[in-house]
Amino acid sequence: MADKAGTLDIRHLGKQYVVEGAPLQVLSDITLRIEPGEFVSIVGASGCGKSTLLRLVVGLEEDYRGELLLDGQRIAGTSLDRGIVFQEHRLFPWLTVEDNIGLGLLNAPLTEGQKRMQVREHIELVGLQGFAKAWPHQLSGGMAQRVAIARALVNRPEILLLDEPFGALDAITRAHLQQELHRIWRAEGITTILVTHDVEEAVFLGDKVVVMEPRPGRIRRIVPVPLPHPRHRASRDFADVKETVLAEFGAEAAVF
Numbered sequence: 001m002a003d004k005a006g007t008l009d010i011r012h013l014g015k016q017y018v019v020e021g022a023p024l025q026v027l028s029d030i031t032l033r034i035e036p037g038e039f040v041s042i043v044g045a046s047g048c049g050k051s052t053l054l055r056l057v058v059g060l061e062e063d064y065r066g067e068l069l070l071d072g073q074r075i076a077g078t079s080l081d082r083g084i085v086f087q088e089h090r091l092f093p094w095l096t097v098e099d100n101i102g103l104g105l106l107n108a109p110l111t112e113g114q115k116r117m118q119v120r121e122h123i124e125l126v127g128l129q130g131f132a133k134a135w136p137h138q139l140s141g142g143m144a145q146r147v148a149i150a151r152a153l154v155n156r157p158e159i160l161l162l163d164e165p166f167g168a169l170d171a172i173t174r175a176h177l178q179q180e181l182h183r184i185w186r187a188e189g190i191t192t193i194l195v196t197h198d199v200e201e202a203v204f205l206g207d208k209v210v211v212m213e214p215r216p217g218r219i220r221r222i223v224p225v226p227l228p229h230p231r232h233r234a235s236r237d238f239a240d241v242k243e244t245v246l247a248e249f250g251a252e253a254a255v256f
Contacts, residue, residue, distance in 0.1 A: 005036035005037040005158060005159075005189055005190055005191045006036065006070050006071055006081065006082075006157075006158030006159040006191045007033075007034070007035060007036050007070070007071055007072075007191070008032075008033070008034040008057065008069070008070055008159060008191065008193075009033050009034075009067065009068075009069040009070075009072070010030055010031060010032045010033070010034075010057075010066070010067070010068055010069075011031055011066055011067040011068075011069070012029050012030070012031055012065070012066040012067065013027055013029070013030040013031070013053075013056070013064060013065070013066040013067070013068060014027055014028055014029060014030070014064060014065035014066055015027040015049070015052055015056065015061070015063075015064045015065070025216035026049045026052050026216060026217055027049045027052060027053060027056075027064075027216060027217045027218070028216040028217065028218045029066075029218060030053065030066070030217070030218065030219060031219070032210060032219065032222075034159075034191060034193065035191075036191055037189050037190065037191055038191055038192075038207050038208075039185055039192045039194070039205055039206050039207050040192070040193050040194070040206055040207065040208055040209075040210060041194045041196060041201070041202030041203070041205060041206030041208070041209045041210065042193065042194065042195045042196070042202075042209075042210045042212060043195075043196060043197065043198075043199055043202045043209060043210070043211055043212070043245065044211060044212030044213060044214065044217070044220075045213070045214055045249065046197075046214075047214040047215065047217075048212040048213055048214035048215075048217040049212065049214070049216070049217025050163075050195040050212060050217070051163055051164075051195060052217065053195075053217070054084070054161050054163050054193065054195055056068060056075075057075065057082065057159070057161060057193065058078060058082050058084045058161055059075055059076065059077045059078040059079060059082065060078065062076060062077065070082070070158065070159065071158065080107065080108065080155045080157060081157050081158045081159065082157055082158070082159050082161060083104070083151075083152030083153055083155070083157040083159070083160050083161065084152060084160075084161040084162075084163065085145070085148045085149055085152050085160070085161070085162050085163070085165045086148075086163050086164075086165070087163060087164040087165060087167045087168055088168070089136075089141075089144040089145050089147065089148040090148065091136040091144055091147055091148065092136070093135065093136050093137060095136075096132065096133050096134060096135060097123065097128060097131050097132050097133070097134050097135075097136075097139070097147050098119050098120075098123065098132040098133065100136070100147055100151055101119050101122055101123065101147060101150045101151045101154050102115060102119050102154070103151060104150075104151040104152065104153075104154040104155050105118060105119070105154055105155055108155050118154050118155075118156075119132075119154060120132070122150040122153055122154045123150060125150065125153070125184060125187065125188075126146040126147070126149055126150045126180070126184065127146065127180065128143065128146055128147065128150070131143070140173070141168060141169050141173065142169055142173040142176070142177055145165055145166065145169070145177060146177070146180070148165070149165070149181070149184065153184070153188060153190070157190070158190070158191060159190065159191040159192070159193065160185075160188075160190050160191070160192045160193070161192075161193050161195075162181075162192065162193065162194045162195065162196075163195050164195060164196055164197065165177075165181075165194075166178065166196075166198075166201070167196075167197070167198075174198075174201075178201055178204055178205060181205065182204075182205055182229065182230075185205075186229070194206065199242055199245050199246055200233060200242060202245065203225055203227075203231075203238065203241050203242050203245060204231055204233065204238075206225050207224070207225060208222055208223060208224045208225055209222070209223045209225060209241075209245050210222050211223060211245060211248045211249075220248055221248050223241065223244055223245050223248075225241055227241065
């Protein structure tokens, strides 16, 4: 269980780049509050700034307008408080599963024994018992993403950020890992933000779905998901929430 799930406050957030000498507004007036332990899904067409928003929250970019607060403190730079998983697992091929996960503890103030224990606990958390000594090339894509999730969680961050983590996987593996991610989230009690193009995935996992629209990226609507877990994709209530989200895209819904 996470020691302390974080509260994320985003207030009137704006972000722009300079492209060929001209300003390009990427995010405009994003205001969103995410409560401790909440799971928030963010969906939107390509170019609406979903990944840019995650990069700002994780601290990979610092030049922005507005406020970006974790537990009331302005986010500045990367920190062990925020773990992130990308679409590519980004494992080091020359390190075993346990050593890749252990990288998440590189700067943690723990003894070697404590680090080994946390790595072992997180290998079990993601269901990879027996694979501690395996190399990345010996893993399936789904298993490699489990390792990436364990690495992001091993230092017990306050918030977990997921940027299309299952986008490169086949449909069966993806559905299974969605269930696994839900199990891990419930076990850890961690504040979680998922960026995805998959509306069904967003509804299956999220307490609420943030629908963004592009040029510049902004929040179009926040759709609550008042469905108990476990959720059933074939149920009428599930379909109703999914249709509500899709309806926000209008003609753009076809890209999903």
